[in-house]
Every structure is written in structure tokens, then in C-alpha cells.
Amino acid sequence: MAVTTIPSAGLTLGAQVNFRNLIINGDMSIAQRGTSSSSITSGGYYTVDRMEHAINYGTWTLSQSTDVPTGQGFAKSAKWDCTATGTPTAGQELKFRQKIEGQFLQYLKKGTSNAESMTLSFWVKSTKTGTYIVEMRDDDNNRNICQSYTISASNTWEKKTLTFDGDTTGAYSNDNGQSLQCTWWLGAGTNFTSGTLATSWESTTNANRAVGQVNLADSTSNEWYITGVQLEVGTTASDFEFLPFDVNLQRCLRYYNKTYNLSDAPASVTSTGILDISGFSDGSNNLLFDIPHKVRMRGTPTVTYYNSGGTSGQWFYGRNGASGNSTATSYSGRTAENNLSTYVNIGASWTGGFVAGHYTLDAEL
């Protein structure tokens, strides 16, 4: 924002002007894992970065979509498309959520008399009209608060704004662990709907978490889109804070990154972006090498290796007298939040060799 006039009383800036959005990738622009996954019947991270799908009924195609609200500046949205219906049993649920580290939440002053309110704004569109629930869940203290919103017009983008009171009970841990879940419920069994919606912070009672929630899985015509998600301190929603694409990507890399081009999903059959590495022998037939992460990750990542043919767990190797594919393994105790250490068994008595392949690193919450 350009400042053209300074008032005589001086400037008064809020606590958080830049990077005020607690949600990472709220414009759904980054999708390192791929842009579409079909026949999904269980939970996980499938498309847009940082957004987790909690699924245990129905069948879904999950994608990064170009269907966005007109004239708002967004280019991408996240989409759920029901491809086989389901009715939840008592304990089943459909949720779309982002988990947030406690060290990013300290300025909310949760658990003190100065606890701050939070305001969530987002654009949403669905063919399934009715009541939906958003939940803020404090995982450190097993507490939650919920708000409902209504999709009143089918297949029409609507902006929703929900404010959640501050909580004077239970501080967030100041660490890299999971402290807050921001969750959009999309379906829930009676275990989550049989009570009274928790519109004030309370110790979590499952029956009070999704009262009134419609079932997005009740028709294969159902779709649900979301973009422009912003969670900020205070009781009003500011305009969505668009970050440069590269800055948004950098923030996502803390939780997930890959050697592939951004447009290539992991396990793609491609040599584009592949790493060719000469290394040293550890004396046990292994070629050993280290690669620093692009950015420091949240924690020690899960590593998935791929060869150029898309086979996981394997890298290609070549040495004097032999070549082929062999198992690549993350070196425990050396691979950490800042470094990937790998060994590949390429056989005995070699004097020169190389290995080649891709990898993904996952340190999501």
C-alpha cells in the first residue's frame, strides 16, 4: 500500500500489516503434489499445498481449479467433486483443513486476559446449498469454537466472513507442533452433530462440533470450491493479502518440496529436474551424498525417492562395470530439518560412480 499523506497525528499501524494471513496458500495457487486426484476415498494431502482432506466416506475427485470468483484477483481454487455418494455413519466425517504451528500463533495471546479475536474470510461456491460449519480447534488444550455459514445460492461464488472470539483459556505451545486446525466441515455423522454447536470456546465435545452440517456426499452432482482464505487477528476482515507467487511457494516449501518442475507431479515419468550426483563410498557398497533443503523444513521430513520412470524407492546408478536401479534410503540421524542425507547401494569395489533420481520431502503437520 502506498502512503501518500501522513496525518499530523502520525501513522497508526495495526499489529500485523504484512503477512497478516495465518493461512498459507490461501489463494490455492501452489499445488506441488499435483492438480487433480481421482477416486479418493481416504484422507491426505492431494492437491493444493498445506490443505488436508479428511475423508472417510464418499468418493471424490480433488483438484486445483481455475473456477474462481470474477474480478477478485484469484486464479485458482480448491475443488471437491463427489463421484460416488455416501451417508456418514456416526463417526464419519468430511473435512478440509489447514493445521498451523503454535509458534506462528503467539500474537493471538490465547490463554491470557488479552486474548485476540480472529476473523476468517473466504470465497466459497457449491451446488449443495444449506448450512456448513467452520471449526477452530486448539490441539494443545483440546478446545474448539465453531461458526456456521450458509450457502444460499447454488453454484454461485459467495464471500463469507466469520469472527471467532479470543480464548482466555489455554495457551498455544510456542513450538513447531500442531496447535490450531482451521477446518471446513463438509459432512459429519451424528457423533459430531447431535449436540449444540460450540459457538463459544469450550473443551471439545464431539457432539457440538458440526451441528447442522449438510452432507456434501449425498449426490454425485455436488461440488464445493474455496479460495481467498484469510485468517487474521481482530474482528474485521481486511482485503485478501496477495503474496508474490515465489513468496507463497517459499512458505509452502517449509512443509513440502520436490525436485520435479512445479508442473510435474511426483512419480511423473520424466528426467526434467532430475539430480545427477557423484558421491563417495561409505565402505559398505553405498554411494553417499548430502543435499541441503531449499528452505529449512518444519521438522525431519518423510522422504520419497523416485527414478525417472516414476518408480518410488529407487534411483538409477552407474559405476565401473554396472548400472541399473537400486534402493535409495534416507540416512537416519543425518537427514534433518535442514539436510537430506541419502545412500544408494551400488555394489562393491567401485572407484567412480553416480546416482540419479527425484525426491519429495514431506514435513506437513
Place this chain on the structure above:
Amino acid sequence: MIQSVEKVYMPNDNTVFIYKMTTTDGIVSDVPHDTANRHYQEILEWVAEGNTITDNGGGE
């Protein structure tokens, strides 16, 4: 969904290991022995459901 998990010891050190986790879609991943890692947490849940981690011991 986890299909199988194997404990793999590091070369020249039989006290340090990772978990080779294979999911039902055939993807093999290396999971650290770290409670802050979500896949390790999933392995713990998988074991709690009655499944067993393959452990062939350190070999080198």
C-alpha cells in the same frame, strides 16, 4: 493407507534406523523415527490396530 512397514538399519550402525513405509498405492517412503513426523504417527496408529513392523535386524 499403509500396506507394510519395514525397519531399515543404517550401514555400519545397527542402533539407527528409518521405516520403509509402503502404502496401498505402492509408494515407498522413508519415515523418520520422530513423533513430530505425521507419517510416524500414522505408523504408530497402524501398529496399534494390530499390524506388525518387519524387523530383519541390522545387516551390515
